Amino acid sequence: MRRRSAITLLLSGIALAPASACLAAPAAAASRTIALDIPASDLTVALNEVGRQAGIQISFPFDRASGHHVAPLKGRMTPLDAVRRLIAGTALTVREAGEGHILLTAGEQRTNAAAPASDEAASSDGDIVVTGFRLATRRALDTKRKSSQIIDAVSQDEVSQLPDVNIVEAARRIPGISVMTDRDSSRGHDNYQYVTIRGLDSRYNLVTVDGAQIASADSSYRGAQLAMLPASLVSEIQAIKTVTAQYDPHALGGQLNLVTKSAFDTGTSLTAQAMGGWTSQTGKVVPDRNANIRADATGAVLFGANREFGLVVSGEYQQLHASALANLPGDTAGAGWTYYTAAGAATGDIANSTGRAVPVRVQDYAFDEKRERYSVNAKLEYRPNDRFGVSVFGGYYHELSDEDRYEALALPSSSYTPGASADKGKLNTGNYQLGLVAQPEKRRTWLVNGNAHYDFSDTLKLTAGASNSQAHYNEDRWMYKWNTGMVITPSSAATSNLPAYGYSYQSANGQPTIALNDPVAAAKAASYGPRYWRDIVYDIDNRVRGLHGELSWNFGANDRGLGIQAGVNQTLTHVESLLNYREWFAKDAASAALIGNLDQYSQSTVLTPLSAPGVNFYLIDAAKAKAVLLNHPEWFRQSTARVADGNNAFYELRESITAGYGQLRWQGDALNLQAGLRYDSTSVGVTTHLNGGSALVSRQRSYAYALPSAVATWNVTSAVKLRGGISETIGRPDYGQYGATTTMSLDLSSTLTPLTINQGNPDLKPRRSWNYDLSGEWYLGAGGLLSVALFYKDIHDEIFTKSTVGTGVYTDGVTYGATITQPVNASRAAVKGAEIQIVKDRLDFLPGPLANLGVSLNATWLDGHFDFVSTNGATRRIDALFNQPNHIYNATLFYVDGPFSLRAAFNRIGASPVSVDSQFSWRDIWADSRDQLDLHASYNVTPWLQVIGQVQNVTNTAFEAHLGQNRELLQTRYPVGRTVWFGLVFKPGDRK
Numbered sequence: 001m002r003r004r005s006a007i008t009l010l011l012s013g014i015a016l017a018p019a020s021a022c023l024a025a026p027a028a029a030a031s032r033t034i035a036l037d038i039p040a041s042d043l044t045v046a047l048n049e050v051g052r053q054a055g056i057q058i059s060f061p062f063d064r065a066s067g068h069h070v071a072p073l074k075g076r077m078t079p080l081d082a083v084r085r086l087i088a089g090t091a092l093t094v095r096e097a098g099e100g101h102i103l104l105t106a107g108e109q110r111t112n113a114a115a116p117a118s119d120e121a122a123s124s125d126g127d128i129v130v131t132g133f134r135l136a137t138r139r140a141l142d143t144k145r146k147s148s149q150i151i152d153a154v155s156q157d158e159v160s161q162l163p164d165v166n167i168v169e170a171a172r173r174i175p176g177i178s179v180m181t182d183r184d185s186s187r188g189h190d191n192y193q194y195v196t197i198r199g200l201d202s203r204y205n206l207v208t209v210d211g212a213q214i215a216s217a218d219s220s221y222r223g224a225q226l227a228m229l230p231a232s233l234v235s236e237i238q239a240i241k242t243v244t245a246q247y248d249p250h251a252l253g254g255q256l257n258l259v260t261k262s263a264f265d266t267g268t269s270l271t272a273q274a275m276g277g278w279t280s281q282t283g284k285v286v287p288d289r290n291a292n293i294r295a296d297a298t299g300a301v302l303f304g305a306n307r308e309f310g311l312v313v314s315g316e317y318q319q320l321h322a323s324a325l326a327n328l329p330g331d332t333a334g335a336g337w338t339y340y341t342a343a344g345a346a347t348g349d350i351a352n353s354t355g356r357a358v359p360v361r362v363q364d365y366a367f368d369e370k371r372e373r374y375s376v377n378a379k380l381e382y383r384p385n386d387r388f389g390v391s392v393f394g395g396y397y398h399e400l401s402d403e404d405r406y407e408a409l410a411l412p413s414s415s416y417t418p419g420a421s422a423d424k425g426k427l428n429t430g431n432y433q434l435g436l437v438a439q440p441e442k443r444r445t446w447l448v449n450g451n452a453h454y455d456f457s458d459t460l461k462l463t464a465g466a467s468n469s470q471a472h473y474n475e476d477r478w479m480y481k482w483n484t485g486m487v488i489t490p491s492s493a494a495t496s497n498l499p500a501y502g503y504s505y506q507s508a509n510g511q512p513t514i515a516l517n518d519p520v521a522a523a524k525a526a527s528y529g530p531r532y533w534r535d536i537v538y539d540i541d542n543r544v545r546g547l548h549g550e551l552s553w554n555f556g557a558n559d560r561g562l563g564i565q566a567g568v569n570q571t572l573t574h575v576e577s578l579l580n581y582r583e584w585f586a587k588d589a590a591s592a593a594l595i596g597n598l599d600q601y602s603q604s605t606v607l608t609p610l611s612a613p614g615v616n617f618y619l620i621d622a623a624k625a626k627a628v629l630l631n632h633p634e635w636f637r638q639s640t641a642r643v644a645d646g647n648n649a650f651y652e653l654r655e656s657i658t659a660g661y662g663q664l665r666w667q668g669d670a671l672n673l674q675a676g677l678r679y680d681s682t683s684v685g686v687t688t689h690l691n692g693g694s695a696l697v698s699r700q701r702s703y704a705y706a707l708p709s710a711v712a713t714w715n716v717t718s719a720v721k722l723r724g725g726i727s728e729t730i731g732r733p734d735y736g737q738y739g740a741t742t743t744m745s746l747d748l749s750s751t752l753t754p755l756t757i758n759q760g761n762p763d764l765k766p767r768r769s770w771n772y773d774l775s776g777e778w779y780l781g782a783g784g785l786l787s788v789a790l791f792y793k794d795i796h797d798e799i800f801t802k803s804t805v806g807t808g809v810y811t812d813g814v815t816y817g818a819t820i821t822q823p824v825n826a827s828r829a830a831v832k833g834a835e836i837q838i839v840k841d842r843l844d845f846l847p848g849p850l851a852n853l854g855v856s857l858n859a860t861w862l863d864g865h866f867d868f869v870s871t872n873g874a875t876r877r878i879d880a881l882f883n884q885p886n887h888i889y890n891a892t893l894f895y896v897d898g899p900f901s902l903r904a905a906f907n908r909i910g911a912s913p914v915s916v917d918s919q920f921s922w923r924d925i926w927a928d929s930r931d932q933l934d935l936h937a938s939y940n941v942t943p944w945l946q947v948i949g950q951v952q953n954v955t956n957t958a959f960e961a962h963l964g965q966n967r968e969l970l971q972t973r974y975p976v977g978r979t980v981w982f983g984l985v986f987k988p989g990d991r992k
Helices: 006-015 017-023 043-054 079-086 135-146 167-171 589-595 622-631 642-649 735-739 848-852
Strands: 034-038 057-059 073-077 092-097 101-106 151-155 177-181 192-197 206-209 234-240 255-260 269-279 292-303 309-327 337-340 362-382 388-412 416-418 424-427 430-438 441-455 460-483 486-489 492-495 503-508 511-516 529-553 561-586 602-607 617-620 636-638 651-667 671-689 696-715 720-731 743-746 755-758 767-779 784-809 815-840 853-869 875-878 887-897 900-909 912-915 925-927 930-942 945-952 959-963 969-974 979-986
Touching: 034 043, 034 079, 043 057, 043 079, 073 079, 079 092, 079 101, 135 151, 135 234, 135 767, 135 784, 167 177, 167 192, 167 234, 192 255, 269 309, 269 945, 292 979, 362 617, 388 617, 430 617, 430 622, 460 622, 486 529, 486 589, 492 529, 492 561, 511 969, 529 589, 561 589, 561 642, 651 735, 784 853, 848 853, 848 887
Parallel strands: 057 101, 206 255, 755 815
Antiparallel strands: 034 073, 092 101, 151 234, 177 192, 234 255, 269 292, 269 979, 292 309, 309 362, 309 969, 362 388, 388 430, 388 441, 416 424, 424 503, 430 460, 441 460, 460 529, 486 492, 503 511, 529 561, 561 636, 561 651, 602 617, 651 671, 671 696, 696 720, 720 767, 743 755, 767 784, 784 815, 815 853, 853 875, 853 887, 887 900, 900 930, 912 925, 925 959, 930 945, 945 979, 959 969
């Protein structure tokens, strides 16, 4: 029996009036007659609702109760009678019924049972009360146990126990899941952005919300922008690893399904939290002005005459600040390092060089970013009876990333002098550049998803649904650059290499440090003249609409014998990519003098570049730089060449996918066999500009596949399951691989192939993969699991960019020999792996307080390769797929004792290839392995108020990437920093 304060009553009554029932006066005894109104629901929900309405605690083994659907229960009765009616026909029995507590058990009673922990009670077979801290782990294990597929999951309750601010960070706790940062190397890399499933890049894995595809505003990439989705959106994150016929087959690695919250699962409730914190990197570039903020709230209510309606509404707001001094000596494609021949010519061919790696693009960045996210979700459900139900979910997700990227760059000429050792040398002349890119980007995503089901009988069931998702991306990137050695004429703004800005260098652990020949001149802001102003506006729109219908007979989770299922799906996708590129230079030397050198545009804050400690790193004032262009346009001339750049970036793509599928299943008490076939037909139309001009050209493509799948589950015992699966899936080409504009250039000095053509390829086929899966699961009571999974994926028709010799017609109507560069289906790939998972939410075999410890461990080992076709036609094998690490480790240790809980989570992601060079293997770029340790602590001040503290990235681990023969050369280093959070969680009426 718990007492509620007047403050609790007032706050919860204002926030969610129907919740007042759960805050009613002192708890009734289990034997007292009261009015109860329990809606039709899962048995676990119904038991919790009885406890809520009666004001008592009901403890039960979650895995034994879950999955039993019970009819509505209404009238005056004792809570004990209500519980007995609800559990009739199950294996559950009432073990204890005290004044404020009812304990249910399954199986034979246990003597000398260990005393329960303070937040839980032990049942007769070792199961734990589901109303405590460990409910989160049990829900995820229950999803895995009851699924007919090989699946792993993490519940939102688990997510809330760690400082995971978005879906991506939460998903990395799942076995077989790795995550990666932003693909755009010109932007900051302070957080994870994309999910990789079993070594397959996120472009190969579909992301759905309650089964509906969510749009992603990316002009060239199918992978969803998950970082903008809040972790509070979901009740569970599911990684579906064996994709059967009812799923969209765009799933070489698997599918990530986000299950939204339901009021019928939570009952009437309200949860809110507010957190503030700071990052150790904040203020490293410009003075820190704001702290980090996170706040979210979720309210659920059941209403209607028979509580047949359920409504969940949630919202979240985040404001995150980050800054960093970062190195990029390897450039974005690895061209920041090169070798020289004995004659002094730059070369990528190590065999014909001096064997010394020379840094020729020494680049430092200073990032300062404010990221703001907010979202609103609502889900309305109607369940008048067991046979019919309908739900509508809507969500809006908004992200604004306001980022300034300051640059300090040394570019030398090819005049090179070797040093006294292999890690030293001198580049005799060069130029130094200081720049700013003010690059705010805005992402907005909408999703509406409706689903309904109607059961004609206990065995014949119909489901249907429709969804509409839209995503929009906008970036308005302003770029300003000041340079040494500027030469301004009425027709050009060129740079000249001078002896003062050449440099000597020394490399240590693959990181170069340079000393300019004249550091005094380089340190003066007046030494830098105006070079260019650029404004690049990028707009991308993506709309995805879906319809689905499914009829099944005897195909339910508890049905036995033969079952049949058939369904149809329709998905329409529309993508439009627009670019407006403008560029200005000083009109002439006199205008350049009027515009002024860098000393007129620098901020008061001056940094020191990590790679050039003798140079002042001046930060450009964006407002002053933009104002001079707007106020004095007569001092500038605008480049006309950028019109073609804008036209080349434009395309409009329409994709229609129509699919039908059928499945047969035979299910017994111990064996479940399921086989299906999906016929998937796709048509694609792309409209682009031709060769950068105003003329438009359209291209069409269609393909269809019959894709089989089969999965089997054998319940060896009540605690041991074996599973196996085989399926064929596909990975559709990226939008940009279809939509790339055809560009042509003519060089009549070349006698064989004077015409060069770069283009997309409308004839691309999707990648195809045969997938083989085996797993074994041993459930160690309600909160324990030992599982092992093995898998192998054999991938055909992998897509790579390839150059071939052919013929083409130029704009003059003449046919020429041509070098044609386009993406093609030209290779094979494969990946195999193993996953091990150990979960024990309470180590009850340990003595005393140590029994309150829990542990969750998982490890994934991956071995992949693909055959890369170089521009000269040669093939070489890469020992991993793109963004596929060779290992992933997760270890979580948690402790719960009364109102106090502590959790420590470790995540390690192994090294993975980021890009592959078309000529020289030493320029392949690999992201380094990375470890991250996170901490969470909480204390329940009252039953409805919790204080929490969190630390993210305790070890202050940076993101790094390397290249070279032995990955010895630094490509990029981006420090992340340590983030600390403190906050409050408010749960009025929470009975846990």
